Amino acid sequence: MPFALHLLALAVFAQGTSEFMLSGLGPDIAHDLGVSIPAAGALTSAFAIGMVVGAPLTAVLAVRWPRRPALFGFLLAFALVHVVGALTTSFPVLLGTRVVAALANAGFLAVALATAVGMVAPDAKGRATSILLGGTTLACVAGVPGGAMLGQLLGWRAAFWAVALICVPAMIAVLRSVPASGPGARGDVRTELRALRTPRLRTPRPRTPRLLTVLLLGALVNAATFCTFTYLAPVATEVTGIGEAWIPALLALFGLGSFAGVGAAGRLSDTHPKRVLVLGGAALLLGWLLFALLAGNPLATLALAFTQGALSFAVGSTLIAQALYAASAAPTLAGGLATAALNTGAALGPWAGGLAIGGGLGYRGVPVVSALLVALAFVVAGAASATSRVSDQRCPPVPPIGPAGR
Structure with a gap:
């Protein structure tokens, strides 16, 4: 794998740290800026909305740009808004910086995914994707x-300064290591949009779900992941009964599992994507059900935090790779759509998960909801496969994109 991919992962690490770190900084921000804690929580929502809306929009804008200047520009904007956030005394300004940071993050990821798959062999998209996502998992383990x-030691502003500083070596690395040009380094919006009309998932047979189905599956699997991850601390303290001192270790286990899962998927998603998705998805579904049943057991909770983190990110990263295979002629837009999904x-x-808690199921109901979301993903995949089989009987098959899966 090109060393430049690991340097891009450094930028993804900084962005992932920024996205998740507010979960531990909210009370300090609220006190310092004179707002309520729920209002400070809107900073996280603003970032999420900016990522969802901004990913496809910034991807469209970035299609025509050379990738090295686009990556540098998005990363520079991301760093600068963190400097503004660290200096401001106005909550509305801080809120605005989170939206702009999310837009820059979304644009960077879309271009980075396209750049990554363009730097490797056509049958190594999964490995390239796993290296980039490794930055996000390391953010969960160490950055957050x-x-x-x-x-806690220096105030919430220090965390914003730290994110901006981490971006500096990443920007230098982009300028020095990312190729200035090359095949597909500059695209056309209309060409990529046309390419998105009839993409197919990489598989040994042509009758497979299309790109939108892959994106929907990615959204459902990630919803299941964050449904439980968001409430993992109260599940552990209220249901498992472990002390708050164990929460950092529990979160670290989930992060270590996610890192291991992304690494494993990088080795398997290019050669055995169907096995990863079917077997990994089935294990993920079973794991969430076991979590609901065994949440009262401390050892089971610690073990399942690691395994569910690994399975969630293995399946999720494989789906991202499959989206890039499905739209290999539109890598930037595919990267943006995958980020949005x-x-x-x-x-x-x-x-x-909040609906389950508020509806009387309690914290033990949260992993049940995660299991239901994964089950829904299986239903969607099955329905898409059945529809594809009917469609293939009515028209000649379309050759699959990418190497044959096994």
Whole structure:
């Protein structure tokens, strides 16, 4: 794998840290800026909305730009708004910086995914995707706890300064390591839009779900992930009965599992995508059900935090790779749509978990909702496959994109 991919992952690490670190900084921000804690929570919502809306829009804008200047520009904007956020004393200004940061993050990810798959062999998109997503998982393991600790020691503004500083070596790396040009380095919006009309999922047979189905599956799997991850701390304290001192270790186990899952998917998603999705998805569904049943057992909770993190990110990263295979002629727009789909799931999952808690199911009902979301993904995949079989009987098959799966 090109070393430049690991440098792009450094930028993804900084952006992932920024996205998740506010969960530990909200009370300090609320106190310092004179707003309520729920109002401070709107900073997280603003970022999520910016990612969902901004991913396809910034991808459309970036299609015609050379990738190295686009990556540098998005990363520079991301760093600058964190400087503004660290300096401002106005909550509305801070809220605005979160929206702009999300737009820059979304644009960077869309172009980074297209750049990553363009730097590797046509049959190595899964490995390239896993390296980029490794930055996000490392943010869960080290960046988020580190940001929270820095905020506790030096104030929440220090965490914003730290994110901006991490972006500096990433920007230098983009200028020095990302190819200036090359095949597909500059695209055309109309060409990529036409390419999105009839993409197919990479598989040994042509009768498979199309791109929108893959994106929907990614949204559902990510919704299941964040449904439980968002409430993992109260599940552990209220249901499992472990002390709050164990929460960082529990979150770290989930992060380590996600890192391991992305790494495993990088080795398997290019050669055995169907096995990863079917077997991994089935194990993920079973794991959420076991979590609901065994949440009162501390050892089971710790073990399942690791395994569910691994399975969730293995299946999720494989779906992203399949979206890029499905739209190999429109990599930038596919990257933007995949980013939007994942963040849609990340926004809907906690909402669904909150409904379960408010509806009387309690915290034990949260992993049940995650299991239902994964089950719905299987239903969607099955319905799409059945529809595709009927369609293939009526018209000649379309050759699959990418190498044959096994």
